[in-house]
Amino acid sequence: MLKRKQMKIVKMFEGLSIYDFQSQYSTNESCIDLLVKLKWGDEYKCKNWDHTKFCKTKRCGKKRCCSCGKPESETSQTLFHKLKFLIHKAFFILYFISTTKKGISALKLDRKIRLHKRTCLLFKRKVMAAMSSLFTYKMEVDETYIGGK
Numbered sequence: 001m002l003k004r005k006q007m008k009i010v011k012m013f014e015g016l017s018i019y020d021f022q023s024q025y026s027t028n029e030s031c032i033d034l035l036v037k038l039k040w041g042d043e044y045k046c047k048n049w050d051h052t053k054f055c056k057t058k059r060c061g062k063k064r065c066c067s068c069g070k071p072e073s074e075t076s077q078t079l080f081h082k083l084k085f086l087i088h089k090a091f092f093i094l095y096f097i098s099t100t101k102k103g104i105s106a107l108k109l110d111r112k113i114r115l116h117k118r119t120c121l122l123f124k125r126k127v128m129a130a131m132s133s134l135f136t137y138k139m140e141v142d143e144t145y146i147g148g149k
Helices: 004-013 018-024 028-040 087-099 106-113 117-134
Strands: 054-056 063-065
Touching (some): 018 087, 028 087, 087 117, 106 117
Antiparallel strands (some): 054 063
C-alpha cells in the first residue's frame, strides 16, 4: 500500500518537465536516496523494535539495526518492494502515470521505457490500486434522471 510519504513522490513529479525529471532521477542511486530520505528522514527507526542506531551495509540505501541485527531495505513496505527491474524505470512509470492527463496505456509505457508490456501493466495496476486506496470520495447527487424514451 502506498503510504502518505510515498505519495509525496507522485506530487513531486507534477511540476517537472521530462528534462528536469530525467536530470534528477536518471540513476538508481538518486532514486534510492530519495526513498531513504522519505522513509527514514533524519532519524532511522528499526521496524521490529524501534531502535535508532543502525549500521550501513554494502548495498546502497540498506541499513541494519545495531541492536537486533535485522537488515531493512529502503524499498520494503513500499511500491518498489521486490521489483524485478531497475528502480529508476519504476520512477519513470510513476512520472508518466502522474503527469499524463488522460492516462497512459501499458503499451505506451512499454515503448517509452523499454520494459515488457506485461511488466508495465502489472506495475501500473499496483500504482493505481495504491493511489485509489488513498482517495475516498463522497458523492452527493441533487437531481437524477434514469431511463429514457
